[in-house]
Amino acid sequence: MIEDIRDAAPGEPASPGGDKKGPGSARDKADEPLAAEEDAGAANDPAVAFAAETASAERLAPAAEPDYKDRWLRAEAEIQNTRRRAVRDREESVRAAEERILLDMVEVLDDLERALAAMPQEPGAGPSAWAQGVALTAQRLRDALARRGVTPIATVGEPFDPTFHDALLEVAPPEGIRPGAVVQEVQKGYARDNRALRAARVVVARADH
Numbered sequence: 001m002i003e004d005i006r007d008a009a010p011g012e013p014a015s016p017g018g019d020k021k022g023p024g025s026a027r028d029k030a031d032e033p034l035a036a037e038e039d040a041g042a043a044n045d046p047a048v049a050f051a052a053e054t055a056s057a058e059r060l061a062p063a064a065e066p067d068y069k070d071r072w073l074r075a076e077a078e079i080q081n082t083r084r085r086a087v088r089d090r091e092e093s094v095r096a097a098e099e100r101i102l103l104d105m106v107e108v109l110d111d112l113e114r115a116l117a118a119m120p121q122e123p124g125a126g127p128s129a130w131a132q133g134v135a136l137t138a139q140r141l142r143d144a145l146a147r148r149g150v151t152p153i154a155t156v157g158e159p160f161d162p163t164f165h166d167a168l169l170e171v172a173p174p175e176g177i178r179p180g181a182v183v184q185e186v187q188k189g190y191a192r193d194n195r196a197l198r199a200a201r202v203v204v205a206r207a208d209h
Contacts, residue, residue, distance in 0.1 A: 102145065105141060110187075115134055116131065150192045153189035153200045155189070156184065156185055157177065160204045164191060164196045164199055164200060165200050166189075167203070168201050171204075172205070180207040182202045183202075183204060184202065186202060
């Protein structure tokens with residue numbers, strides 16, 4: 001008993017049985033009800049509860065599968081478009097190459113027709129063998145062009161069409177020609193598949209305004 005009193009700090013009564021408690025024990029016990037009240041308030045907060053449920057649902061939800069059918073349809077459409085573009089480009093390239101060759105044939109035919117037009121005509125004498133050969137060659141060229149869809153463009157007396165006619169000059173309308181129609185053909189034109197292979201060069205009657 002005397003030893004217990006001696007060991008006790010001055011101003012502090014000795015506890016029976018020699019048990020010593022720190023100065024913070026009473027405060028810790030006093031704070032426990034406040035912490036419990038804060039936890040209960042957090043549990044009752046709707047925002048906190050919603051966030052917890054959302055996080056739980058995200059963890060449990062399975063990963064979304066990619067839409068393979070939609071991807072396949074898009075890829076198939078792109079392939080079809082690429083094929084159509086390739087076919088169209090090839091057709092246009094073939095057509096352009098053919099038209100270059102046909103234009104060369106047209107220019108040769110122009111030369112033959114000019115030669116026939118410049119050939120002197122002797123009265124009472126038929127065409128010479130040379131003239132007949134030139135005329136036959138020109139006709140064979142016309143037939144070859146026609147087999148490939150190339151036809152002459154109608155000009156004199158027809159209404160002026162900028163798609164097939166290239167106007168070089170406008171003149172007063174002569175008798176029998178209505179305004180806006182072709183008066184004279186300067187160079188023959190040719191069309192292919194309803195498109196101008198070479199536009200005809202013409203003189204047009206002036207239209208009244």
